[in-house]
Each structure stands twice: as C-alpha cells, then as structure tokens.
Amino acid sequence: MSDLQKEVTNLIYRESTLLDRREWDDWIDLYTEDAIYWVPSWANEEETTDDPELQLNLIYLRNRGGLEDRVFRIESRDSYASVPLDRTVHVVGNVLVENENGDEVEATANCIIHTYGKKGGLTRGSLYDFSMRRVDGELRITRKKITFIDDRLEGPIDVYHL
Amino acid sequence: MDGSIVENPVSALVDDRMDEGMFRVDRSVYTDEDIFEQEIAKIFEKSWIFLCHENQVEKHGDYFWTEIGRQPVFVHRQDDGSLKCFINACSHRAAILTPFRQGNAKTLTCRFHGWSYKCDGACIGIKNEEPDTDKSTFDLREIARLDSYGGFVFGSLSADVPSLDDWLGEAKSWIDLMVVQSTEGLEVVPGSPIYAIDGNWKFQAENSVDGYHVSTVHRVFANTIAAREGKGEYTGIKKTEAGRMAGGVPTGSYDLGNGHMAVWAQHTTPEVRPIWEQKERLERDLTPAQVDWILNKGRNLYIFPNVMLMDNPSTQIRVMKPISASRMDVSVYCIAPKGESDTARAGRLRKFEDFYLTAGMATSDDLAALEDTQEGSLATGAKWNEFTRGMDSIIYGPDKEAAALGFNPPVCTENWDHEIHYHGFYRQWLKMLEEN
Numbered sequence: 001m002s003d004l005q006k007e008v009t010n011l012i013y014r015e016s017t018l019l020d021r022r023e024w025d026d027w028i029d030l031y032t033e034d035a036i037y038w039v040p041s042w043a044n045e046e047e048t049t050d051d052p053e054l055q056l057n058l059i060y061l062r063n064r065g066g067l068e069d070r071v072f073r074i075e076s077r078d079s080y081a082s083v084p085l086d087r088t089v090h091v092v093g094n095v096l097v098e099n100e101n102g103d104e105v106e107a108t109a110n111c112i113i114h115t116y117g118k119k120g121g122l123t124r125g126s127l128y129d130f131s132m133r134r135v136d137g138e139l140r141i142t143r144k145k146i147t148f149i150d151d152r153l154e155g156p157i158d159v160y161h162l
Numbered sequence: 163m164d165g166s167i168v169e170n171p172v173s174a175l176v177d178d179r180m181d182e183g184m185f186r187v188d189r190s191v192y193t194d195e196d197i198f199e200q201e202i203a204k205i206f207e208k209s210w211i212f213l214c215h216e217n218q219v220e221k222h223g224d225y226f227w228t229e230i231g232r233q234p235v236f237v238h239r240q241d242d243g244s245l246k247c248f249i250n251a252c253s254h255r256a257a258i259l260t261p262f263r264q265g266n267a268k269t270l271t272c273r274f275h276g277w278s279y280k281c282d283g284a285c286i287g288i289k290n291e292e293p294d295t296d297k298s299t300f301d302l303r304e305i306a307r308l309d310s311y312g313g314f315v316f317g318s319l320s321a322d323v324p325s326l327d328d329w330l331g332e333a334k335s336w337i338d339l340m341v342v343q344s345t346e347g348l349e350v351v352p353g354s355p356i357y358a359i360d361g362n363w364k365f366q367a368e369n370s371v372d373g374y375h376v377s378t379v380h381r382v383f384a385n386t387i388a389a390r391e392g393k394g395e396y397t398g399i400k401k402t403e404a405g406r407m408a409g410g411v412p413t414g415s416y417d418l419g420n421g422h423m424a425v426w427a428q429h430t431t432p433e434v435r436p437i438w439e440q441k442e443r444l445e446r447d448l449t450p451a452q453v454d455w456i457l458n459k460g461r462n463l464y465i466f467p468n469v470m471l472m473d474n475p476s477t478q479i480r481v482m483k484p485i486s487a488s489r490m491d492v493s494v495y496c497i498a499p500k501g502e503s504d505t506a507r508a509g510r511l512r513k514f515e516d517f518y519l520t521a522g523m524a525t526s527d528d529l530a531a532l533e534d535t536q537e538g539s540l541a542t543g544a545k546w547n548e549f550t551r552g553m554d555s556i557i558y559g560p561d562k563e564a565a566a567l568g569f570n571p572p573v574c575t576e577n578w579d580h581e582i583h584y585h586g587f588y589r590q591w592l593k594m595l596e597e598n
Contacts, residue, residue, distance in 0.1 A: 039521065041353035045262055049353040053508050056353030056496050058521040060512065065393055069386050073523055078382040080527040080534075118533070119360065152491065153357040156526035157519075 002097075008107045009095045011132065011139050016090035016111065019160045024071040028064060032133060036143045037061040039162060042151035058148065058157065070159050081156035086117035088160050092128075103134035104142075115161055125149045126162055172197070172595045176588050177546065183553050185585050186546040189539040192362035197595075198487035201363075204598035205467050205591065206231030210307070210316040210329050212469035212481060213237050215497065217313065217349045219245065223268040223281060227260040229483050230319050235305055236260050237315060240281055247308045247317045248283050253300040312341035313348055314469075314479075332418040335569040336463045339456055340473055342448060343437055344499030350479070351496040351511065357520045358491055359529060361536040363467070363484040366492065367587065369528055370470040370480065371423045371462050373413055373578025374551065379531050383517065383524040402434075402475055402516045413578035414563055415552075416571040421466030421590030425578040426459040426563075436476075436506035436513075440499070451566040459563075466590055471497075476514035488536055494518060549588075552580025 001009075011030065018027040031037070039059040040048035049055035061067060073079050091112045099106040109128040114121060131143035146162045175188040175197075191197055207230065214226040219239045227236040227250055234250035236259070250258055257274040260267070271278040271287070278287035283302035288295060306321040314337060316326055323329065330337065341348065359366065369375070387402050411428040418424055432438060437456060444453045455461070460474040472478040477498060483491040496514045498507060517524040539547075552575040561574050575582050 041355050043352045043354075044264065054351075054504060054511070056351050056355070056511055057515055058355060058519060060515055065390060069390050069523065072389050073382055073386045076382050076385065078385070079523075080379055081530040151356060153355060153520050155520070156529055157521040158526065 004100060004105065005095070005097055007139055008097050008105060008130075008132065011141070012092050012095055012107070012109050012128070012130065015141070016092050020088050020090055022085070022160075024074065028067050028071060030141050031064050031067060031144075032135060032140045032142050033064050035064050035067075035141055037067060037146075037159075038144070039146045039148055045151070048147055058153075059159075059162075067159065074158070074160075082158065084117070086115045086155075086161065088116075089114045105132040105134075105139065106130065107132065113161060117155065119155050122154055124161065172200070172592060176592045178585070178589065178592075180553075180585075183550065184548075185550055185553075185581075185588075186548045187588055189545050189547055190542065191591075192364060192536060192539040193487055195487045198362075198484070200595055201591075202231045202484065205594045206484065207233070208318075208320045208323070208594060208598045209467060210309075210318050210323055210326055211467070212465065212479075213247065213308075213315045213317050215313055215348065215350050215479065215495070216245075216310060216315055217347065218264060219315075221266065223266045225260050225265055225267060225270075227258070227263050228481075230305070230317060231484065233319065234258060235317065237308075237317070238281055238283075245308060245310070245315065246281075246283065247305045248302040249305065252277055253285060253302060254288075259302075312337045314471075329420060330465065331420055331422070332416075332569045332571055333420075333422040333424070333463060333465055335567055336418075336424055336461065337471065339452065339461065340471060340477065340497070342452065343440070343444075343456060344501060345443075345447075346500035348497050349500045351498055351507070354493060354495050355519055355521075356491055356493045357529070358489065359532060360489055361532045362487055362539075363482050363490045364587075364591070365532045365535055366482050366490060367423075367464055367467070367470075368584060369532055370472070371415070371425045371464050371583060373415060373425045373427065374581070375528075375531065376427075376578075379527050380524050382527070386523060387516075402513045412576075414561060414574060414576050415578045415580050415583045416564065417573040417583040417586030418463075418569070419572050419586060421587050423464045423583040423587055424462065425583070426455075426461045427578055429458050429460055432457045434509075436502060436510040437499070439503060439506050451568070455563075455567055464587075466587065472518070475517045476510050478514065478518055549581040549584045552577060552582045555580065556582055 015030050038052050041056050041058045043049045052060045074082050077083055092109050094110040097107050107130045111126045113124045127147040129145040132139045133142045148162055175191050177186045211230045213228050214237055218226050219237050222239050224239045225236050235247055236250045237245055237247045252272040254277050257272050259270045268281055269278055276289040279302055280286050285297040285300035305317050305319055307318040309326040311326055311330055413427040416424045463471045468482045470480040479495040479497050481493045498510055516522055520526050520529050555575045557574050560570050561576050564571055573582055
C-alpha cells in the first residue's frame with residue numbers, strides 16, 4: 001500500500017471513528033474552513049440531484065460553519081431528535097485514491113452505517129466522494145459528497161447517520 | 163366492519179362540548195386499526211385527495227404515480243393537454259403500469275404480460291390475443307373526479323363529492339397567495355425526499371398547523387441560527403430567519419371549514435425572503451392585503467385530508483400517505499416561482515434544507531416529537547387529548563387580517579398558540595366517519 005493510500009485511508013477511518021465516538025470537535029477539525037459537505041437528494045429512482053445550488057439536497061453546507069451548526073445543535077441537548085442520541089457504527093471500505101495533483105487528492109470510499117436508537121437497529125449505506133488538501137503537512141477534507149442510498153428516510157438523519 | 167365499531171361509536175371519540183368549554187379527542191383515534199380502516203374507506207376514498215402539481219405532468223405523456231388512500235393511481239397528460247387519472251393497475255393481473263414514480267410514456271405497456279394502453283386508458287394491445295376479444299372491456303379504470311385549482315391537482319375515487327372549488331372554499335385565498343407569486347406559474351424543484359413516520363396521519367395534520375410547539379421544539383433551531391449569524395457567515399437572502407420562533411410576534415390561527423386549517427406568524431425580517439426581490443411587481447399587480455400576506459406572514463395551510471402548503475422559511479408541498487394507524491409516508495417538494503433569480507432560488511432551497519427535511523435541523527425534531535406522541539397515545543390509562551387553549555378568545559368569522567385579505571373562516575383566534583382550529587378538523591373527521 002502506498003504512503004498516500006495509507007494516509008487517505010487513515011483520514012477516512014479517523015473521520016468515521018470520531019463520529020461514532022462522538023468526538024465532534026476533533027471531527028470538525030478534519031475539515032478545512034472552506035470545506036463543502038454535500039448530501040444530494042434523489043431526483044428520481046435512479047439519479048440524485050446534481051446541481052447543489054439550484055436543486056434540493058438533503059444537506060448542503062458550504063463551509064465548516066455548517067458542520068459547527070450541527071454540532072452546536074447536538075451538544076445543546078435541546079434537540080428532540082438528538083436526545084437520546086442514536087448509537088452508530090460506521091464501517092468504511094473500498095477506499096480508492098482516484099487522483100493526486102500536488103497538495104490535492106481525490107478519493108472514494110463506501111460506508112455501511114449501523115445505527116441503534118428508538119426504532120431499534122437500522123443499517124444504511126453511503127457512497128463517499130472526498131476531496132482533500134495537504135495543509136501544514138497533513139491531509140484535510142475540503143469536500144465530502146455523500147450519496148446516501150436510501151430515498152425513503154427512516155427517522156431523523158444527522159451527520160452521524162450518514 | 164365487525165361489531166366492535168357499533169359498540170364503540172365514533173361519536174364518543176370526540177368530546178365536543180363548547181358550551182362547557184371542553185373539546186377533547188380520545189387518543190385511540192391515533193392507534194386503533196379499526197378506526198384507521200374506516201378512515202381509509204370513509205375519508206381517503208370519499209373525498210378530494212391532493213395528487214400532484216400540474217408542473218409535474220407538464221408535457222404530453224407525462225405521468226405521476228401516487229396513491230389515494232392506499233390505492234395506486236396515476237395522473238397522465240393527454241394528447242389534448244388535459245389530464246386524466248387512472249387506477250394504476252393492469253386490467254389483466256394488476257401489475258403497476260408505471261415503471262417510475264414520475265416519467266413520460268405516451269403508451270403504457272405492462273411489464274408483466276405485455277398488455278398496452280393508450281394515454282387515454284384504452285386497451286390497445288393484448289399479447290397473443292385470442293379471437294373475438296373485446297379489448298375495450300379492459301380499458302383502464304378512470305377515477306371518479308379530477309380537477310385542479312391554481313395548478314394543484316386533486317382527485318376523488320368517489321363521484322359523490324362537492325365541486326373542488328366548493329370543497330377548497332376558504333382555503334382558496336391561501337392557495338392564491340402562492341400561485342400569484344409568479345406570473346409564469348410555479349414549478350417543483352428537482353429532488354423530492356420521502357420520509358416514513360411511525361405516527362398517525364392526524365398527528366402530521368395537527369403538527370403542520372401547530373404554532374404552539376414552535377417555541378419549544380424549534381428553540382434549538384432558533385438558537386443554532388442565532389449562533390450562526392453571530393459569526394457573520396450568512397447574510398441577506400442566504401439568511402434563515404429564526405425571529406418568529408422565539409415568539410412575541412403577531413400570529414393567527416384559522417378553522418377554514420371542511421377540515422382545512424391554517425396558521426400564520428409575522429416575519430421579523432421579510433427582506434431575507436426569496437420573494438422579496440419581486441416586491442415591486444407584487445405591489446403593482448396585487449392588492450395591498452395580498453402583498454402584506456405574501457411578504458410579511460409566514461403561512462402554513464393544511465387541506466383536508468392529505469396535503470399541506472407551507473410558505474414559511476421556504477415554500478413546500480407536503481403530502482401524506484397513510485399506511486396504518488401508526489405509520490405514514492410523507493413526500494416533500496420545494497415549490498417555487500418560475501423565473502425567479504438564481505440567488506432567490508438558492509436562498510429558498512438552503513432555507514428548505516436548513517428547516518424542512520428530516521435531515522434538516524427542525525423537521526427532524528418535529529418527527530421525533532410526533533413519534534413520541536404516537537407512543538404516548540398507547541397509554542389508554544389517560545385517554546384524552548385536550549384542544550381547549552384559546553376557548554376564551556374565539557372569534558366567529560374573520561378577524562381583521564382575514565377580512566383584509568377577504569376570506570371568511572368560520573372560527574379563528576389571533577394567536578397561533580391556540581388550539582381552536584383543530585375543532586373544525588375533528589368535526590369534519592367525525593362527520594365523514596359518521597355519514598359515509
């Protein structure tokens with residue numbers, strides 16, 4: 001395994017571990033200030049929306065502040081959907097480095113997310129498209145697109161379910 | 163139905179004693195499967211049901227598959243530009259005829275045995291047809307009534323319903339407030355999430371016009387947005403307004419008759435709304451009251467029994483499909499004026515995503531609250547839900563805001579924390595269960 005493959009894989013593993021262990025601040029720190037976090041919605045049975053600006057997404061956060069909003073809400077303990085907090089286990093696989101250009105890297109991965117909450121256990125799947133940038137020697141996420149394969153959503157969905 | 167219904171008449175489920183200041187509903191209406199079966203037969207299959215927006219079936223051959231109650235139907239745009247709606251089941255062996263929820267097909271061919279139907283429902287092809295078959299006996303079954311108002315398409319399985327115009331009644335002026343926002347018409351923006359709720363459909367009806375929960379359930383949304391604004395990241399039309407959630411703004415609630423209900427609250431920053439860019443045009447074309455209602459009042463309209471039109475942080479069609487006493491599917495669509503600027507459209511969508519989705523930061527909390535009320539309703543040891551807030555503030559007929567716009571609600575109060583508008587909903591519900 002190349003050093004880059006290891007580095008990219010570690011970053012993706014790190015992210016899912018921090019989400020599952022609810023270490024929100026460290027999770028956010030994996031993202032650059034200008035990071036985009038995008039979860040398209042399904043436009044029909046076979047295609048997702050593909051223009052995040054002018055079509056409806058499930059989540060579309062245009063900088064890290066959007067992730068901070070989510071964490072603010074979770075940590076407030078005042079969100080009905082987030083108390084009690086669902087338990088989650090992300091299992092990431094199929095990590096592929098798709099492109100490298102200087103400090104910029106693109107990678108894809110798959111994730112199976114098992115959650116447990118009021119509805120019992122639910123298993124879901126996501127396809128990840130990452131863009132990363134080397135900042136001060138360390139890879140950070142500049143863009144994460146999550147294709148959440150469910151189009152009939154069961155229960156509230158937040159950043160830790162995806 | 164079995165005899166248990168006769169022993170426990172539905173009239174006992176709504177305790178309507180206005181002269182004694184009491185209105186309450188037996189919680190079993192949310193949990194009892196026998197009652198649910200009656201609702202399907204006597205309400206959903208006996209009244210106008212919202213099907214789709216005309217924009218979703220704009221071109222010849224466009225189809226839209228949905229349900230009336232639990233029965234699959236599809237709306238189909240005809241050669242002559244009119245709409246027809248058919249039972250979505252092959253006349254032969256009942257396979258669904260539309261491969262997708264929404265698509266285009268001038269002829270529909272069943273994927274099971276290859277029977278085919280013209281746009282107008284005529285059976286035109288039977289594979290390996292036997293001699294002397296009269297194909298017309300296999301034409302698709304058209305539903306009893308189909309009509310639209312302002313582009314919103316409704317259908318009924320029963321012919322015995324009032325005209326759509328009469329049925330919508332006082333709700334029409336609220337629908338108009340959405341329709342007149344564009345001279346080119348409205349369109350449904352691509353992307354239409356569906357979410358499942360472990361809850362009774364009537365809880366969704368109630369929640370959509372429940373002003374009272376906003377300052378508790380959505381307090382965290384208001385605080386989150388306030389914290390965001392403190393960082394100066396979202397300004398102008400990108401800003402999601404949270405002011406009205408803290409309370410302290412003018413509000414109102416209306417029983418619009420026929421089970422329709424509505425609430426509104428004053429916007430604290432109307433200039434961040436996507437419609438604001440059209441202010442001059444609206445002022446030129448519309449009455450001052452219409453302009454005020456469009457620009458300054460966040461509005462939620464519930465049309466009995468299955469659709470809600472929201473014009474609050476963003477603009478939404480929300481459609482309910484009841485599945486069982488304790489389960490429903492909800493489809494949400496962002497509906498927007500054709501021809502608005504990209505900036506307004508993007509602002510409208512970002513507000514929608516912030517608030518209105520189960521992946522957003524407010525509807526998700528509504529969903530959790532709703533599912534808790536469903537679970538709590540199993541507690542038959544305490545069986546009544548009371549709807550008495552505002553009993554002392556009832557206005558029979560229009561308040562000054564309604565009078566200005568020109569609609570005539572049977573009952574209203576000048577406070578969306580009140581619960582009087584639900585009385586009309588439950589009276590309509592009871593009437594249909596008793597009479598049909």
